[in-house]
Amino acid sequence: MDIRVPEVSDGVTKGTVIAVAVAAGDQVEADQTLLEMETDKAVVAIPAPSACTITEVRVAEGDEVAIGQVIMTAAAAGQEAKASTPGGETAPAKTPEPAPEELPAEPESPDEPESPAETAAPAAAAAPQADAVDLRTNRTGELVAPAAPSVRRLARDLGVDIYQVQGTGPAGRISEDDVRGFVREAMQRITGGGPRPAATGEFPGLHAQRPLPDFTRWGPVHTEPLPSIRRITADAMGYAWSTIPMVTQQDQADITDLEAFRKDSNRTAAPEAKLTMTAILLKVCAAALQAFPRFNSSLDLAHQELIFKDHVHIGVAVDTPNGLLVPVVRDADRKGIELLAGELNELAGRARQRKLTPAEMEGGTFTISNLGGIGGTSFNPIVYAPQVAILGVSRARNQPVWDGESFGPRLVMPLTLTYDHRVIDGADGARFLRWICAALEQPLNLVMKG
Amino acid sequence: MAAAGIPEKTQLAIIGAGPGGYHAAFHAADLGLQVTLIDPAENPGGVCLYRGCIPSKALLHVAGVVGEAAESAAIGVKFAPPEIDIARVRTWKNEVIDKLTGALGMQAGRKKITHIRGTATLSGPHTLQVVTNEGEAGALAFEQAILATGSRPVMLPGTEPTARIMNSTGALDLEDVPASLLVVGGGYIGLELGSAYAALGSEVSVVEMTGGLLPGCDRDLVSVLKRRLDRKFKAIMLNTKVEAMTEKKDGVTVTFADKKGSRTESFAKVLIAIGRRPHTRDLGLETAGIEVDGKGFVQVDAQRRTSAGHIYAIGDIAGEPMLAHKAYREAAVAAESAAAGKAVYDPRAIPAVVFTDPEIAWCGLTETEARAAGRKVTTAKLPWRGNGRTLTLGRDDGLTKLITDPETGVLLGVALVGPGAGELIAEGVLALEMAATVEDLRHTIHPHPTLSETVFDAAWALPPR
Known part of the structure; x- marks a missing residue:
């Protein structure tokens, strides 16, 4: 088998x-x-x-x-396997089914753009001609992909590595349609999906790289291959930056009382149940997203629609030794802060060990990026398409604040909200962020408004 | 027709005008390249047309006519023993060659190919040193080149072709029909030429060093052929070495050695057919930085580019199998690549045909290879004795074999032995290139009554999946 x-x-x-x-x-x-x-x-x-x-x-x-x-x-086990043997009583050799429980294949639309490497860019560098063919996959004899010579030629002309095409014909034979379908799918992935990529107005070659200079002219260099995390991050960020007109709104929240409560709460909490500012922000953002549903939507230009998500899954950017990962906390609107804190600690821990499944990083509707632990006064995060908004959190500092009568020391946390201006107007952006600040300053607001 | 003199430069220089060279020249010219073709012969054709495939098939046709006439007594048609006019056979054979090569020469002219009768060696990455048949020498600068210099027969160590010790070239000249002929080498060249000489009247013996005829070919196919050859040849000596050969005035004395010891026998003539060697020496390959492997084959990539990227090598010098039709395909790939196309050489199957009687033909995976690789295959073997067309031809020998993948039913190899097997194999090659399954063959209507029905019946003989 x-x-x-x-x-x-x-x-x-x-x-x-x-x-x-x-x-x-x-x-x-x-x-x-x-x-x-x-x-x-x-x-x-x-x-x-x-x-x-x-x-x-x-x-x-x-x-x-x-x-x-x-x-x-x-x-x-115990017998000569033959995959097609009709079911006997003794455990028949099964065709492999993807059954492991830690890998649920959720039929959700992936919100993570695929690696651009999947379009099999030909290695033009080493070849003597501009229009050279990638010969790395060349085979002869029965190892040649099961496709007619005309189909193999079509694949070559389109720059498709035919060995990556899944044939739909008998015994996996690859047809012309299979090759065209492969190209269509690859293009949709690059252009961000949608049935008619042209309708999104994205121009081809968006991710094309201009020729690099020969850096060795100025000194020694060395290279290392891009790990897949880096490739995907590069693709997602490049796509977002070049296609989304973004605005960043800045505000700050007085979290003096909140921080006092947090510290007090953590004094008695077990280490794994420690309450973090991010967990509190998860709850506050979930409530804000319900109050402002447009911030929980996605833009579908192909169908000229705004897709509102009636669920709140919030991604949290996690800094790991291998790079940026964004695990998603499901149904943040339906969970209490304690539960959210526990889940977040657990997800972040596994993210650092690279034990997250792809499914655990899919389906986010909004993202929080908290760099407060590292420092900085402010930064502009980039929207994680196809989401429309992201919250950036910087380090809180004690500042003199005028309370109407005198200056007093208050702990002030800078917040930045970057949003897709095609979907969200500036006034709404300001209102949304103010709502979040108000909730942090006076958590009763959560109950009153949320 | 011939362009006088040596041009100063050309876009594409092609050395050698055998099947690889002339096909590359025609194809490249069709794609708009300005081509110079260099070969000493008057017209394109190479070994295949002048000293190989075509003349041997002409002689084998003579053998076929003689053999059929003799066997016709069994079906009630009796002929007197044939009178063979060897001079006329030779002339006819040469007429066939002239007709074919002449047509190629005309085609080269029509396609405006500069055709230099002469030889060429590389003198640098972009220059050839050309010497015409008339002795004019000059340098030819080229942008790209295709090397198609073919191969030459290998002689036994220490022997040179003489009047009595021939290679395939001498045998095809058909100087006479010797009373007795020893063929050294049980490969396809030896068996084809041995068959032709046997039909013309020679008493033919074959000596082969290994344990079987046609090394590499599946044994079940060979055994069908051997049954018939045993009747046509005086002796087939397997596991036997030629220890010494002494040429005398009236023949050649040959000393054989096998596990029983040594013995000596005399033959009127000896044909050495122990293989061919790529013609890559003295071509100046090193001046262009072109690498050659231990066997003398030029190393090429999937587009037939040599280690010098703008110089291609195709045909016999580019590796086994040394077959004209393999060179044709490589020629098309190299010519298209030279014209900035995207062709690559990626055949799923290369047919091999032995034009003996019966013929043997196969393509794709052989059973021998499958076994060596420890690979599971399902095979169907259909003897021809149940096929109507075979019997109406007055024959009963033949076998059709399909080699398939047990999991998917995809056809992996097709092998045939029987009269006309060489024509039938084309269906197998097409089926393999299209990645056909057994199911496809079963649902393809084959004409009745023909030998091709054995392929159809073999497909039905496989277990249903």
């Missing part, structure tokens, strides 16, 4: 093998980890679909593998 890469998350089509845990000849239990694969932002473990003996390992560390690709072959 063939063991294939299961669906790990909606929209994820490939990954890089970072560790192979078994060798040919190994007997494995059902759900035992066979290998680990780095996909968009997460490392996922590929489990054995059933108890079996591995007969061949077809991938090595560093290999790029596609969803559905055969990574190993195996014989079912």
Whole structure:
């Protein structure tokens, strides 16, 4: 039986093998980890679909593998496996199903743009001609992709690596339509989706890179490959920056009383239940998003619609040794601050260990980026498309504040709100941020208004 | 027709006008490149047309006619033993060659290809040193080049072709029909030429160093051929080495060695057919930085570019299999690449045909390869004796074999032995290139009554999936 890469998350089509845990000849239990694969932002473990003996390992560390690709072959435990054997009573060799519970494949629209590397940019650098073909995947004999010569030629002309195209014909045969579909899908991913990318007005080559100078002319250099986190962040930020007209609104909240309460509360709390300012902000933002639903929407230019989300999932930017990750706290509007704090601590902890699943980073409707722990007086965050707003939090400082009679020391926290000006007007932006500040200054407001 | 003199420069220089060279020249000219083709022969054709495929097939046709006439007694048509006018056979063979090469020459002219009769060696990355047949020498600057210099027959160490010890070129000259002929080498060249000489009247013996004829070919196919060759040839000596050859006035004395010991036998003539070697020496490859492997093949990438990116190598010098139709495909790829196209050489199948009687033809994965790789395949083997067309041809020998993937039913290889197998294999090649499944073959209507029905029946003989 063939063991294939299961669906790990909606929209994820490939990954890089970072560790192979078994060798040919190994007997494995059902759900035992066979290998680990780095996909968009997460490392996922590929489990054995059933108890079996591995007969061949077809991938090595560093290999790029596609969803559905055969990574190993195996014989079912105690018998010569034949995948198509009709069900007997003894455990029949199953075709691998993506069943591990830690990898729910949620049918949500992915809010994370895919890696642009998936469009298989030809390695033009080494080739002598401008119009050269990528020869790295060239094969002969039966290893050639199951496609007619005319289809293979079409793929080459379009710059498609035919070995990445999933054929829909009998025995996986690749048709002309499959190649065209692959291109269409890749283009939609680059242009941010939508059935008619042209209607979004995005111009082609948005992510094209101009030729770089030869830096070695000025001194020695060295390179390192972009890890997938960096590629995805670069793509998402580049897309947002170049397509969204953004405005950043600044305000500040007097959190003297709130901070006193927080410190007091933490004095008796267990370490894992520590109340953080971010957890409080989660609750405040969730209430604000309900009060201002436009901030919880997405713009669909292709259909000329605004999509309001009747759920509040808030992403929290987490600084990890491997780069920026944004786990999403689900249904923040329906949870109390204690629960939110616990969940956030747990998610952040796993994010630092790279144990988040792709699904746990999908579906956010708003994002909070808190750099207060590091310092700074203010920064302008970038909206995480297709969301329309993001809150930036900087370090709170004691400042003299005029209370109408005298100056007194107050703890003041700078907040910045960046929003998509196509969806949100300046006055609404100011009102939304003021609402948040007011709630922080007088938490009763949450109950009164929220 | 011939352009007098050596031009100063050309966009694309092609050295060698065999199937690879002339096809590349025509294709590149069609794509708008200005082409100079260099070869010593009067017209394009190369080994294939002058000293290989075509003359050997002409002689094999003669062999076929003789053989069929002899076997016709069994179906009630009796002919007197044939009188063979060897001079006329030779002339006819040469007429075939002239007709084909002449047509190619005309085509080169029509496509405005500069055709230099002469030889060329590289003298730098962008220059060729050209010497015409008339002795005129000069330098030719080129932007890109395609090397298609082909291959030459290998002789036994220490031997040179003589009147009595021939290579394939000498055998095809058909100087006479020797009373006895020893063919050294049980590969396709030896068996084809041995068959032709046997039909013309020679007593033919074959000596092969390994344990079987046609090394690399599946044994079940070879055994069908061998049954017939055993009747046509005087002897087929396997696991036997030629230890010594002494040329005498009236023949050649050959010493054989096998596990039983040594013995000596005399033959009127000997044909050495132990293989071919790529013609890459003395081409000045090093002046352009072109790398050659240990066997003398030029190293090429998927577009047939050599280590000098603007110089291509195709055909026999670019690696096995040394077959004209492989060179054709490479020629198209190289010509298109030279014209900034995106072609790559990525065949799913390259057919191989042995034009003996019966013919053997195969493409794709062989059973031998599958076994060596420890790969599971499902095969169907259909003997031809149940096929109507085979019997109406007065034959009963033949076998069609399909090699398929047990999981997907995708066809991995097709192999045939039987009269006309070389024509039938084209269907297999197309099926493999299209990644056809057994199901596809089953639902393709094959004409009745033909030999091609054996492919159809073999598809139905496979277990249903």
